[in-house]
Amino acid sequence: MVNRLMAAGGFLEFARRAMEAKGQMPARHHELLIEHLQSVADGGCDRLMVQMPPGSAKSTYGSVLFPAYFLAAKPRGQVIAAAHTASLANHFGRRVRSSIEENGGWLGVAISKDSKAASRFALDGEGEYFAAGVRGPITGRRADLIVIDDPVKSWAEAESQTARDALFDWYRGELTARLKPGGRVVLIMTRWHEDDLAGRLLAAEAGWKCLRLPALAEVGDELGRAPGEALWPEWQGREDIERRRLEVGERAFAAMYQQAPLPPDAAFFNTARVRIVPEAPPLRQVIRGWDLAATLAASGRSPDYTVGLKLGVTEQSLLVVLDVVRLQAAPAQVEAKIVEMARQDGPGTVIALPQDPGQAGAAQIAMLTRSLAGYKVVASPERDAKTIRAMPAATQMDGGNLAMVAAPWNDALLAELRAFPHAGKDDQVDALSRAVNTLATTMAGAPARRLHLPLMAR
Template sequence: MTLPLPADAMVHALARRDFSVFLDLVFPTLNPGTPLARGWYLSAMVRALEDIADGSNRRLQITVPPRHLKSVMTTVAFPAWLLGRRPETRIICASYGQDLSAALSRNFRKVMNSAWYAQVFPETAGSIVRDTEADLATRQGGYRYATAVGGMVTGLGADLIIIDDLMKAQDATFPEARAKAQRFVDETLLSRLDDKRTGAIIAIQQRLHEDDVSAHLTVKGGFRHLDLPAIAIRDEIISLTHGRSHARRIGDVLNPARESREVLERIRAEMGGRAFEAQYQQNPTPTEGDYVRWDRIQFYDEPPERHALHKVVHSWDPAASTDPSADYSVGTVWGHDGASWLLLDVIRVRLAYADLLDRVRSERKRWRADVILVEKSSLGPALLEDLGRDMRCIGDPAHHAPSCMRLGADARLPKAERLYSSVERLYSGFAKLPREAPWLEALRREMLTFPNAKHDDQVDSVSQFLNWAIGRGGRNTLRGHARRDGPRPT
């Protein structure tokens, strides 16, 4: 006759194969006397991590608000569970600073050295041969190694890399800090995977900036993304453990027992809309920017044909580099329909000077432009010189454009002041944007995240045009006297 297992033994047996049960044992070890408040989102995170464990997924991003057990689950409990099941597993965990990395390591070692862990995974618990603040290793060759941005992992390989918040919230506005974190991912962490085919990467974080590590990894592609905003912004079905699912509806609060809608609104008021949208809503592009209110902008439905437009003006903000991380050369195309200036097109490219000149000329011909504005910086002076030759019919006849005036624009004000002084034109209907266009979303994101976006070239082109259009040059162009009365060519 087989006797039933004691309750503890049954739990331990379940914990060996079920990460959710294992987590139930981890939490009170780290938080004595505090029960684990289970929510459906924890089951969703467990399911995503179990897919990494069984090899059905190799790349995972989880974005979740602060204080939702992300580090305990992913950087403490999950490595302990993996090493228990396979003590030869090699894991590298990275965070933004050594203090955080060390604190997470201490919690991990507390789990690994607990009495119950020795009952759940006796082989692994009995095979620990190295136990330091940064490194716990087994005699089977497995380890969990902790590092931070800027730390060294030379000579170490990994089956799993866990990236847990590589930036502090207060550092996210600095391009240098974002670039440093991204370089650490590319040049230090990703190269550590022993087998690029089977090695896994987990990145768990809150969103901090449009150009943060999460965005950097998304651009690389291949990551499954479990996105858990505090307040749902879409209807979706989210997979849970044991074949279950959760239907989340727009407006649903992630954890109402801990952070109700009222609590979240108080947090929003205290920390500000932009920070709340990024860290709690996982949306670093809020519906309202610091300088632009998208809901106040005036829009038009269908662009007129070229023959119905009184004038067409191009506004160019050229850039000098073709490097993938460099600024873009941006041209915005504006047409006046008799009532308002309409934004008709946005050209956003990285081109060497000769190719950029060809593109400007082709757009001039395509739109039969009346005026081309060019910022007098970077490649601007050279571009103005060549376009001036075209206007005076000097050089190759194929490029002659006597009816198109080119004007140099001086950026006398700082970028923020230029936008702030011009954006009212979009609210009043003096200028309008299209309701639909393939380039509109990229423009919207840049305008709403300005001045914290990675790039601001579209903003510069738009504000350059709007400030010119309201002045004497723009007024004279509409009266048809730009050649005689407008700003002199430069």
């Protein structure tokens, strides 16, 4: 009876039964995904790439229900599941185990009584499931099916050439070496970068079937949607998606929501969205972010600038650049300028300073803090790459939420923003990034609806 049911309905029937028990049913895009995964189970496709935006439930069907169905359809099958961390991989594994336990009667399979681990278990029919994080221990394991879900951890990892190379080398040198002859691979991910694992595989290997479903439909949509139609309107309509577009910025939206990462040479900052205002509006908080350089200019040498950028935020959460000072100076002159600007700005302005690693950096901050007695000083190290630190500022600019007070320094700042990250100088960008990011930690009760500054830590 079980085999006839599976033959009649296959993965779609199982998915409907499993989701109905939770009070849900597959949406239109889920049924298309199920159709592609059925082809993997049947042997019609051995390399499937699934690209969908966050919140589309692609993992529920691809990483939870599909491995359970595959093990029922292939009683001696072996599955390796991988994700960016062992914690996430184990989370998927626990859900797969629960799905088998809840639906084992219909599937005709049961977990071996000797298998106690939540995410690494065997079935009575000799099938096996093994979950591991990227670059985790898989030596000695074999697989008829490999499911990779969300292999990229963060923007910092996606932007790192070293991290991208390491992931690709692990995929080709270790993970796929575990495949049996005729084995299949399913890669499920949201895009991050043109050269992420999905992009590199599409460029390097023929034979991949790619199911790409953007949040907002484009011409030639695989679901037959009209351009601009939402992927899952019952869950998130077009208006909500467009709001999210403003919140995360065009660069992040193109990659993560439309599955179309912008090329590296695309403009990082959308300076066309910056407003120039004649004077500063009423502000609820002001920060001057500093980027420090302590080398004097000399013949044949053009060192970095020390830059202090003053940023305010209104009650409506509009960010306004109020002032920029730049100098190439020795350490004593830099310290004197920081103190001078603090006096001009007044004690209500937060002073945000970068701290170099090690004892020397701590000593420098201690010295500056003593010189700035009576002012609020916030210091922290620069841990991430410049582009990652600049992402929140770029997001605000994309959303038209950044303005500048009309001043002689406008042109130099805008020129540096347009050229970032390919220009020789980026000190003003670094100072802007510090001011915007410090705002996220010092501004109590800020309306998160507009700012969304924690994007940097995704």
